Amino acid sequence: MGFFLEFGCMLKIGITGGIGSGKSTVAKIFALLGVPVYYADDAAKTIMQTDALLIQQVKAHFGDHMYDSNNVLDRAALGKIVFNDKDKLELLNSLVHPATIRHSDEWADRQTAPYVLKEAALLFESGSFQFLDKCIGVSAPQPLRILRVMRRDNISRNDVLARMYKQIDDNIKMKLCDYVIRNDEQEMVIPQVLALHKTLLQLAAEA
Ligand SMILES: CC(C)(COP(=O)(O)OP(=O)(O)OC[C@H]1O[C@@H](n2cnc3c(N)ncnc32)[C@H](O)[C@@H]1O)[C@@H](O)C(=O)NCCC(=O)NCCS
Numbered sequence: 001m002g003f004f005l006e007f008g009c010m011l012k013i014g015i016t017g018g019i020g021s022g023k024s025t026v027a028k029i030f031a032l033l034g035v036p037v038y039y040a041d042d043a044a045k046t047i048m049q050t051d052a053l054l055i056q057q058v059k060a061h062f063g064d065h066m067y068d069s070n071n072v073l074d075r076a077a078l079g080k081i082v083f084n085d086k087d088k089l090e091l092l093n094s095l096v097h098p099a100t101i102r103h104s105d106e107w108a109d110r111q112t113a114p115y116v117l118k119e120a121a122l123l124f125e126s127g128s129f130q131f132l133d134k135c136i137g138v139s140a141p142q143p144l145r146i147l148r149v150m151r152r153d154n155i156s157r158n159d160v161l162a163r164m165y166k167q168i169d170d171n172i173k174m175k176l177c178d179y180v181i182r183n184d185e186q187e188m189v190i191p192q193v194l195a196l197h198k199t200l201l202q203l204a205a206e207a
């Protein structure tokens, strides 16, 4: 971290948190304040259906039947495979993460703002934190995160846990972050975002 600070460029800030922590929801509040936000998980979904090389690689490793004739990915089928097989998940990550990092860099180059946000579940797991100036963590208690995702995605508790266990433990993840926003439905979120926005604008002005 620090490269962009040293050279006085626009700051690149990561925002992360475990599954169901509410990082996308919190990122949307920053977006309302005018901050450009890159949603890496959403971008990965798009790239997996538009990047010809990536589609070819996923087909080669996981079978042509993962895509229909319009290159629409069968996410449920692929999820069933990779969230139950560590090696296969690592393989998929090694194909998707570099493509997503490339795409987010190209996106950042097109932005003009004091700072931009990159929202991603796997900032630390994918190594993309290295290219960021600061990281924000969004935290929420595990039982609440599980309930949120079961409701949002209409999936079982076991399916949520299978994804959760493939991520760095949230207590460790929050320690790796420079700032933490509590999204536990007890503490108000908007005042925390406003305070952090002010801090980041100040940091960008000093850079
Ligand atoms: C396996 C896939 C097709 C399953 O799709 P599905 O629609 O069921 O889940 P979705 O992508 O919405 O992910 C739901 C949540 O699971 C978690 N999750 C997703 N991918 C991963 C992963 N590789 N490791 C750990 N957790 C993950 C995240 O918290 C994510 O928000 C999809 O998750 C995928 O392609 N994952 C690998 C690429 C990736 O890492 N994407 C996310 C970050 S770039």
Ligand SMILES: Nc1ncnc2c1ncn2[C@@H]1O[C@H](COP(=O)(O)OP(=O)(O)OP(=O)(O)O)[C@@H](O)[C@H]1O
Pocket: 017, 018, 019, 020, 021, 022, 023, 024, 025, 026, 041, 121, 148, 149, 152, 183, 184, 185, 189
């Ligand atoms: N403070 C909150 N109060 C009520 N519901 C919330 C709150 N924060 C998030 N949620 C809800 O919890 C669910 C999970 O939030 P969100 O999608 O933002 O999480 P996420 O961290 O991006 O998850 P994932 O890693 O799975 O993409 C969503 O349905 C969202 O609307």
